[in-house]
Amino acid sequence: AAGVIQSPRHLIKEKRETATLKCYPIPRHDTVYWYQQGPGQDPQFLISFYEKMQSDKGSIPDRFSAQQFSDYHSELNMSSLELGDSALYFCASSFGGGADQPQHFGDGTRLSIL
Amino acid sequence: GNSVTQMEGPVTLSEEAFLTINCTYTATGYPSLFWYVQYPGEGLQLLLKATKADDKGSNKGFEATYRKETTSFHLEKGSVQVSDSAVYFCALKKSTGFQKLVFGTGTRLLVSP
Numbered sequence: 341a342a343g344v345i346q347s348p349r350h351l352i353k354e355k356r357e358t359a360t361l362k363c364y365p366i367p368r369h370d371t372v373y374w375y376q377q378g379p380g381q382d383p384q385f386l387i388s389f390y391e392k393m394q395s396d397k398g399s400i401p402d403r404f405s406a407q408q409f410s411d412y413h414s415e416l417n418m419s420s421l422e423l424g425d426s427a428l429y430f431c432a433s434s435f436g437g438g439a440d441q442p443q444h445f446g447d448g449t450r451l452s453i454l
Numbered sequence: 455g456n457s458v459t460q461m462e463g464p465v466t467l468s469e470e471a472f473l474t475i476n477c478t479y480t481a482t483g484y485p486s487l488f489w490y491v492q493y494p495g496e497g498l499q500l501l502l503k504a505t506k507a508d509d510k511g512s513n514k515g516f517e518a519t520y521r522k523e524t525t526s527f528h529l530e531k532g533s534v535q536v537s538d539s540a541v542y543f544c545a546l547k548k549s550t551g552f553q554k555l556v557f558g559t560g561t562r563l564l565v566s567p
Contacts, residue, residue, distance in 0.1 A: 344497075373554060382543060383498070385554035396554055430497060432555075439486040439549040440505045447497040 342366055344433050344446035352452045353421050361416040361449045365433030371395065372414040373443055374406060377428040389414060390437055418451075426453045456481040458544050460558035467565050473531040475561045477518075477544035480525065485546040487511075487520055487527040488555065492541045501529075501542070539565045 345364040353359050365372050371390045375383035385398035389408035400406075403421075408414045412433075418425060428450050432443035461476040479485065486505045490498040502511030507522035516531045527544060544558040 375555075382557035382559050383555070385556075388554060398554060432498075437553060439547055439553070440503075442488060442500050442503055443547075443555055444500060445490070445498040 344431055344444055346429075346431050346446035346449050348449060349447065350450045350452075352454060354454050355421055355423065357421050359418045359421060359451060361418070361429055361431075361451070363414045363416070363431030363433075363446060365412050365414070365431075366444055369433035369435050369444075370412060371434045371437050371441075372408055372412070373432040373434075374400075374414070374416050375430040375432065377430060377448070379427075383430055386416070388437075395437060421453050423453050426451060456485065456546060456548065456556045458546055458556055458558035460542075460544050460561050463541075463560075463562040465561060465563050467534055467563070469536055469565055469567055470533045471565075473529070473534045473538075473563065475529040475542055475544075475563070477527045477529065477558060478525050479527065479544075479546050481546055481548065484522075484549050486549060487518070488545045488547065489516070489518055489527070489529050490543045490545060490557075492543065492560070494540075498543065534563070534565045536565045536567055539563055 373388040374386040377383040386400040388396045392408045406416045428448045430448045432445045434441045488503045489501040502513045504511040504520035510519045541560045545555045
């Protein structure tokens with residue numbers, strides 16, 4: 341079965357640079373979530389979209405922005421990168437946001453800031 | 455606010471031993487509860503879920519029962535395998551709206567032959 345696709349899998353940037361992470365949800369899934377997982381930590385929610393509109397916002401820095409496009413893929417744009425942004429970034433998708441709809445995760449993008 | 459508390463790891467077991475990973479939650483209303491598993495270098499995989507009190511989720515020999523009276527969702531498996539070694543995350547999702555997952559801190563399971 342098709343899964344959530346994230347690209348790139350690994351990304352190395354320097355401080356103050358910008359980065360764009362991409363997420364392609366499971367076909368027919370209309371809701372996308374972004375999470376950040378620091379080393380040895382649990383995933384922390386950043387932001388979510390339903391039908392191209394922002395549906396919820398978590399602890400996403402102002403330096404980050406995201407959007408969902410008409411084909412339902414999503415991009416997380418990160419600017420003025422800091423050392424503390426080094427983490428694993430996960431995208432998850434679901435069909436609607438209902439409580440009984442589980443979120444399916446991609447394999448993540450590992451972002452390293454030098 | 456909503457939160458999930460998991461037992462600290464690592465949990466170290468021999469193959470074929472019985473597994474319990476404790477998970478308790480704090481939430482308003484009636485959240486849905488999930489267990490996710492993360493293998494090294496990989497994303498989170500949904501293991502099982504339960505959406506209402508007394509529901510039992512099960513998958514691949516793992517099971518967990520939604521206990522509202524004790525606000526718990528403990529993960530169990532009767533006989534673990536070396537391939538079960540991973541980090542297990544308990545998570546909740548509020549029952550209304552487009553709700554994010556709130557995760558516990560994860561429990562690392564190490565199974566030796």
